[in-house]
Amino acid sequence: MILTREEEQMLNGAFGPGVAKAMDMIVKWGEVYDAEKLVEVTSTHTLLGEPVEWLRDISEGAKVRTLSTLHVVNFDYGRWEKQGIQQSEAERQMEYTRQCMTHYESLGLIKGFSCGPYLIGNVPRQGDYVNWSGSSGVLLANSLFGARCPRVGASGSLASAITGRAPLVPELVTANRRGQILVEADGFDLNSLSKEDIGIFGWYVGGVAGEKICVFSGFDRRLSLEEVKFLASPLGVSGSAIMFHIVGLTPEAPTLQAAFQNQKPESTIRVGRSEMGMAWASLNTAGASEPDLVTLGCPHLSITELREVARHLEGRRILDSKRLWVSCGFEMYNLAQRMGYIEVIERAGGTVLTGCCAGPLTPWDKLLDPVAVVATNSTRAAGYINMVSAGKVKVRYGSVEACVNSVVTGRWEGRERWAS
Amino acid sequence: MILSGHKVLGGRVEGEALVVDEPFSFFGGVIPETGILTSGPCAGQTIRDKIFVFPRGKGSTLAPYVAYRGLSTGAGPRAMLCREVDGVVAMVSIIMGIPTVDRLTPDPILTIRSGDYLKVDAENGCVEIVAKG
Numbered sequence: 001m002i003l004t005r006e007e008e009q010m011l012n013g014a015f016g017p018g019v020a021k022a023m024d025m026i027v028k029w030g031e032v033y034d035a036e037k038l039v040e041v042t043s044t045h046t047l048l049g050e051p052v053e054w055l056r057d058i059s060e061g062a063k064v065r066t067l068s069t070l071h072v073v074n075f076d077y078g079r080w081e082k083q084g085i086q087q088s089e090a091e092r093q094m095e096y097t098r099q100c101m102t103h104y105e106s107l108g109l110i111k112g113f114s115c116g117p118y119l120i121g122n123v124p125r126q127g128d129y130v131n132w133s134g135s136s137g138v139l140l141a142n143s144l145f146g147a148r149c150p151r152v153g154a155s156g157s158l159a160s161a162i163t164g165r166a167p168l169v170p171e172l173v174t175a176n177r178r179g180q181i182l183v184e185a186d187g188f189d190l191n192s193l194s195k196e197d198i199g200i201f202g203w204y205v206g207g208v209a210g211e212k213i214c215v216f217s218g219f220d221r222r223l224s225l226e227e228v229k230f231l232a233s234p235l236g237v238s239g240s241a242i243m244f245h246i247v248g249l250t251p252e253a254p255t256l257q258a259a260f261q262n263q264k265p266e267s268t269i270r271v272g273r274s275e276m277g278m279a280w281a282s283l284n285t286a287g288a289s290e291p292d293l294v295t296l297g298c299p300h301l302s303i304t305e306l307r308e309v310a311r312h313l314e315g316r317r318i319l320d321s322k323r324l325w326v327s328c329g330f331e332m333y334n335l336a337q338r339m340g341y342i343e344v345i346e347r348a349g350g351t352v353l354t355g356c357c358a359g360p361l362t363p364w365d366k367l368l369d370p371v372a373v374v375a376t377n378s379t380r381a382a383g384y385i386n387m388v389s390a391g392k393v394k395v396r397y398g399s400v401e402a403c404v405n406s407v408v409t410g411r412w413e414g415r416e417r418w419a420s
Numbered sequence: 421m422i423l424s425g426h427k428v429l430g431g432r433v434e435g436e437a438l439v440v441d442e443p444f445s446f447f448g449g450v451i452p453e454t455g456i457l458t459s460g461p462c463a464g465q466t467i468r469d470k471i472f473v474f475p476r477g478k479g480s481t482l483a484p485y486v487a488y489r490g491l492s493t494g495a496g497p498r499a500m501l502c503r504e505v506d507g508v509v510a511m512v513s514i515i516m517g518i519p520t521v522d523r524l525t526p527d528p529i530l531t532i533r534s535g536d537y538l539k540v541d542a543e544n545g546c547v548e549i550v551a552k553g
Contacts, residue, residue: 153511
């Protein structure tokens with residue numbers, strides 16, 4: 001592998017022990033794929049959960065060289081009592097994070113605490129090399145923003161933050177970013193799908209496509225940020241893809257031919273009503289049981305989504321026996337507060353959580369008041385909750401309206417378009 | 421019998437094989453402090469001090485941080501052999517310093533059985549089945 005003079009110096013310790021340790025990881029990672037050189041990385045997004053002594057060593061004498069945002073924590077550190085987290089679990093987690101925080105601060109990591117770095121100013125440009133962890137962000141970085149982001153363990157993203165480098169691994173090279181699978185709707189119009197229906201569609205496709213690069217054609221309109229998020233975010237849960245193409249929207253896919261780089265698709269996935277029904281059923285593990293708790297905000301809500309939630313709660317009241325979590329980053333919270341949405345949600349009895357995950361990483365087994373059934377409009381959250389709770393927490397999946405109504409009226413009245 | 425492949429991370433070790441015939445994640449697939457597998461046909465068995473053979477990685481990118489917990493208790497495998505490592509398994513190997521080889525021929529999943537005694541020369545991408553288990 002060819003290293004520049006500066007990269008050699010980083011490796012040899014001229015920039016301090018932390019940089020040397022990080023560069024050693026970058027070089028070893030590159031050697032796995034026989035990478036010819038390193039590339040400059042402009043943006044990183046890193047997960048919490050580092051072993052403290054490892055974090056201490058890699059931080060020693062180091063400052064980040066990229067725009068580097070931090071991912072979410074497991075529950076709201078400012079509202080854990082209101083969220084109903086057991087005190088011992090809350091204190092254990094917060095103490096661990098306090099130990100890490102010293103190192104985050106000395107490195108200069110941005111305390112974003114959001115799973116949507118693109119909502120808090122970490123917005124890559126087309127062609128940028130970035131190294132994000134968190135599969136939904138990675139998918140959007142590659143497929144919506146046209147940046148080039150690898151699949152790597154979380155330690156690799158922090159090493160890129162510290163060195164400003166990543167090896168030129170295969171997934172960063174144009175020829176390997178070619179679409180592999182053509183995805184088509186069969187028997188329904190893609191343009192008739194709500195964003196939650198798009199989530200079901202993405203959940204099904206991810207399960208079949210695995211790590212392959214899918215090409216979605218057939219959307220006549222330009223999808224909104226929220227719709228792309230709903231399509232993308234399940235692909236890294238039911239599958240393990242790091243990118244996909246939406247023809248006409250993904251920068252690398254202005255046309256169908258461009259998406260496949262003028263080659264033929266390896267295969268085609270046809271999604272019919274029965275496939276949508278199967279995917280819907282696999283997410284809805286609660287049967288006809290009424291939800292105890294609704295969680296909205298996986299990935300973190302945009303201001304548009306916060307407005308949607310507030311509109312459904314205007315002048316209404318959540319039943320005392322029910323709970324509503326609405327999850328976003330600190331910046332969207334401030335914006336929503338200025339817009340009056342937070343007041344509407346809280347007056348109705350909802351809890352707005354900031355800086356944390358409300359779904360996949362929630363310590364469901366450490367709640368003071370256990371939850372049997374969760375409702376959500378996110379297939380990513382639904383899939384993860386089913387998985388990590390090992391069936392102890394059941395899920396209902398539906399629109400924001402269905403979710404909100406269920407905690408206001410106590411009855412689930414979703415429009416089950418895909419139920420058989 | 422000798423299998424030859426591609427170095428992920430160098431090192432020479434020997435030990436008994438444990439073969440899992442499905443994609444694996446250190447996040448959820450194992451109790452890192454003990455090395456005990458949580459699911460699949462080998463659930464209940466430990467990867468501690470084994471040459472751990474599995475086809476490929478899957479799932480969360482948190483895996484390296486979770487796997488690292490096995491370092492202090494010595495519950496990690498001595499080496500890993502895969503059909504093909506992804507960037508997550510590669511980072512597990514790097515952060516823990518576990519010799520790892522991939523792209524082996526013949527196919528390690530079909531050739532190696534749990535209990536076989538292996539010599540691994542990861543630097544040269546070389547695996548020898550010394551004794552059948």
